[in-house]
Amino acid sequence: MIAFEVNDMTCGHCVSTITKALKAVDPAARIQIDLATHCIQIEPTEADADELGDAIKEAGYTPVAVTDAAACAPANSSGSCCCR
Numbered sequence: 001m002i003a004f005e006v007n008d009m010t011c012g013h014c015v016s017t018i019t020k021a022l023k024a025v026d027p028a029a030r031i032q033i034d035l036a037t038h039c040i041q042i043e044p045t046e047a048d049a050d051e052l053g054d055a056i057k058e059a060g061y062t063p064v065a066v067t068d069a070a071a072c073a074p075a076n077s078s079g080s081c082c083c084r
C-alpha cells in the first residue's frame with residue numbers, strides 16, 4: 001500500500017484527473033481517494049511509489065508521500081482548485 005497526501009486536490013475533477021494519471025502508469029492498480037482528507041491510497045500492481053508520485057506531479061498536483069494512510073489528516077480546505 002502506497003499513500004500520498006495531495007493538498008491541492010480539492011474537488012471531484014481533481015480526483016478524476018489524478019485517477020486517470022495513476023491508471024496511465026498502472027492500469028490495474030487499486031486506487032482509493034478520500035477528498036475530505038486529501039488522501040490517496042494506491043495498491044499498485046506494477047508501478048512503484050516514485051512512478052506514482054511522478055504521475056501525480058505531472059497531472060499538476062503536489063503529492064506528499066505518507067507512510068501510513070492514517071497519517072493523512074483532514075486539511076484546511078483553503079487553497080485553489082483546478083476548476084476555477
Ligand SMILES: [Cu+2]
Pocket residue numbers: 009010011012013014015081082083
Ligand atoms: Cu478540482
